[in-house]
Amino acid sequence: MRAAVRRWSGATADAWRTQLWPVPTLAVAVAIVLGVGLPRLDAHIDDELPAGVTAYLFSGGPEAARTVLSVLAGSLVTVTSLTFSLTVLTxxxxxxxFSPRLLRTFTRDRLVHVSLGLLLGTFTYAVTVLRTVRASLSDQQAFLPQVAVTVAYVLALVSVLTLVVFLAHLSRQIRVEWMLREVHADTAVTMRRLLSDAPGAGVTAPRAPPVPAEAVPLCATASGFFTSIDESMLLATTINAEAVMYVDRLPGDSLIAGTPIAQAWPLRAAGPLNAADRDRLQKCVAATLDVGFERTAAQDIAFGLRQIVDVTVKALSPGVNDPTTAVHGLGHISALLCAAAGKDLGPRLLRDRAGEVRVVLRRPSFAELLELAVAQPGRYAAADPDVFSRLVMMLREVAWVAVAPEQHLEIVGQVERLTVTIDRQGFGEVEHRRLHDQLKDVRRALIGRWPPTPSS
Structure with a gap:
């Protein structure tokens, strides 16, 4: 039951953040309530309102009110259709x-949600109030809900202003600089939330216990992308089972039902886990691990890098041919890698009250993040010396902030690979020499030297 509630809460929260329908649906529901409630309130208070208040309320007759509400409803349908069309076009x-993985950046935009909700809500409210306006006939008494019609007029004015703001916001949204900035900011927030600062020089980071030979595999129960895991529930279950678990799949990995994603073994006893404890841990993995149809940034540190790399590579494709965007993308990748170099990227260790490690959660290493940032851009930028130059400069910037010896080894490995790539290209002598000099600057940055770039 607890797992079901947790899953339902997570699914609902994700729907409100990344889908277009929840906020407009809520706005329509609120509009119906107001459209029914305010005319009833009018029926009780309109005759008792002071003159100072009624001076600001709608002063026309029932026919004028019906005309105003009809015009509002008809025009708002047109405006809402335009807004939806522009959103879909974006x-x-x-x-x-740019990249299909950027769609989440647009669909979770709160201004888009609020704009659609306000336009649909105002339309629904105007139609709902319209049904209550009555002209005086032989068999019925005239009824004009002054407050309700006035509220409809105010909502229409707010809708017009919202449309102007929405159009201005949309023109900014479709700029690649804005998209890269948004992805960069989201990734930086995820890193700060999930990663602690790297231990200082001379401080040994805690090590994860080795996986013994008698460890038993625990398998995924659903196929899809690993989006998040409930750490507290996983730790509590391993403590109750007197076991240790190593989750060797990363958030963002593609899981296949029936394939191993974790290993478990007894904390004290020799040999493998008994059948009861293994079944308990298997059910725990199924209950704590969320699997979705797409990657999210909730616990996926590498997702933002993947998005920016996609934009960079897409900009280098012959169909787009936009090297300037690729250079901008490499700048954002460099900033994120420099931030990651100062973080503790070792496995996350969950301990019990006695300090014993009970759960080991694998996290992307610096080597994996560097490979993600360099491999594809290096392959597709090989024919463009300017983009390749920015890629080498990115390595130089990362080399300057990296302090761990293992990080230096990875950077040197990437330098050697890029050297081979340069030698295979048909660059001119000047470009060839310039790129090789920049690669030498990467090695100098590793030892704390940053000579100025000579003027051309």
């Missing part, structure tokens, strides 16, 4: 021009 542009 999503299509982001998917085809």
């Amino acid at each position: 999503l299509q542009l982001a998917s085809s021009q």
Whole structure:
């Protein structure tokens, strides 16, 4: 039951953040309540309102009110259709021009949600109030809900202003600089939330216990992307089972039902886990590990890098041919890698009250993040010396902030690979020499030297 509640809460929260329908649906529901409630309130208070208040309320007759509400409803349907069309066009542009993985950045935009909700809510409210306005006939008494009609007029004015703000916001949204900045900011927030600072020089980071030969595999129960894991529930279950667990799949990995994603073994006893404890841990893995149809940034440190790398590589494709965007993307990748170099990227260790390690959660290493940032851009930028130059400069910047010896080894390995790539290209003598000099500067940065770039 607890797992079901947790899953339902997570699914609902994700829907409100990344889908377009929840906020407009809520706005329509609120509009119906107000459209029914305010006319009833009018029926009780309109005759008792002071003159100072009624001077600011709608002063026309029932026919005028019906005309105003009809015009509002008809125009808002047109405006809402335009807003939806522009939103869909923006999503299509982001998917085809930049990367399909950027769609989450657009669909979770609160201004888009609020704009659609306000327009649909105002339309629903106007139609709901319209049904209560009555002209005086032989068999019925005239009824004009002054407060309700006035509220409809105010909502229409707010909707017009919102449309202007939405159009201005949309023109900014489709700029690649804005998209890269948003992804960069989200990734930086995820890193700060999930990663602690790296231990200082001379401080030995705690090590994860080795996985013994008698460890038994625990398998995924659903196929999809590993999005998040409930650490507290996982730790509590391993403590109750007197076991240790090593989760060797990363958030963002693609899981296949029936394949191993973790290993477990007894904390004290020799040999493998008994059948009861293994079944308990297997059920725990199924209950604590969330699997979705797409990657999210909730616990996936590498997802933001993946998005920016996609934009960079797409910009280098012959169909787009936008090296300037690729250079901008490499700048954001460099900033994120420099931030990651100062973080503790070792496995996350969950301990019991006695200090014993009970759960080991694998995290992307610096080597994996560096490979993600360099491999594909290096492959597709090989024909463009300017983009390749920015890629080498990125390595130089990362080399300057990296302090761990293992980080230096990874950077040197990437330098050697890029050297081979340069030698295979048909660059001119000047470009060839310039790129090799920049690669030498990467090695100098590793030892704390940063000579100034000579003027051309």
